[in-house]
Amino acid sequence: MAEALLAAEAVSRVFTTGAGEVHALTDVSMKVTRGELVVVRGPSGSGKTTLLNLLGGLDRPTSGRVLLGDGRELSALPEKDVLEVRRTRIGYVFQSFGLIPVLSAAENVEVPLRLLEVDPAEREERVAGALELVGLAGHVRQRPYELSGGQQQRVGIARALVAEPEVLIADEPTGQLDSRTAATIMELLQDLTHARGLAAVVSTHDPVLMQRADTVVELRDGHPVP
Secondary structure (H helix, E strand, O other), X not given: OOOEEEEEEEEEEEEEEOOEXXXXXXXXXXXXEOOEXXXXXXXXXXXXXXXXXXXXOOOOOOEEEEEXXXXXXXXXXXXXXXXXXXXXXXXXXXXXXXXXXXXXXXXXXXHHHHHOOOOHHHHHHHHHHHHHXXXXXXXXXXXXXXXXXXXXXXXXXXXXXXXXXXXXXXXXXXXXXXXXHHHHHHHHHHHHHHHHOOEEEEEEOOOOXXXXXXXXXXEEOOEEOO
16 A cells, blocks of 8 residues: 555644634645655635645644655654654745846755755755756756746756655646646656655645646635535
8 A cells, every 4th residue: 555645634723814804724634655646736816835834844733634655743842853854855846936046056956955955965866866857957057037937847846856855745846837838847746756656745726736646635715525
């Protein structure tokens, strides 16, 4: 049986606003195993980003648990331990790319390794390898504004992978891309997941991209759809 590297057990998230409580997510359970690409689908406002933020340790559930592959409850760890998990075990890809404009592609990819205080020689080797992995070996010195949207997202994927995480989380990674470029990015994510034995969770509302999924989790108004 495949090894589960991340799981949500009956997680809910309630936000308190001036207008009252907002139930962004209600009683959602899922797991993602090594080598599996899970797509979370649903329209805008369905709770996709909320779920991914809980899975990635960027937020904590109001109720329920998020579990790591080693059995630890991510949602109950002290903040310093959650930060360590995010730096070493979980790679995150953002819809808006999240690149630092003044840094080159290589320098953007290098950021997680600097935070981990990796030796400079090893940093250089791992950055080069990550950029080659996503097909950008010839663009190491270019800054984000010199790259296409698809290339910028590839830099974002390389940055998420450079620390060699077990889990990759991508929140609408193709949301700002045209359909052809989006298809190539999803193909890349699928290939990387299977080849590297990652546990990957990708959110999208694009039905074409869901064809790349091993498993689909559907949300509607914060609730799981059977």
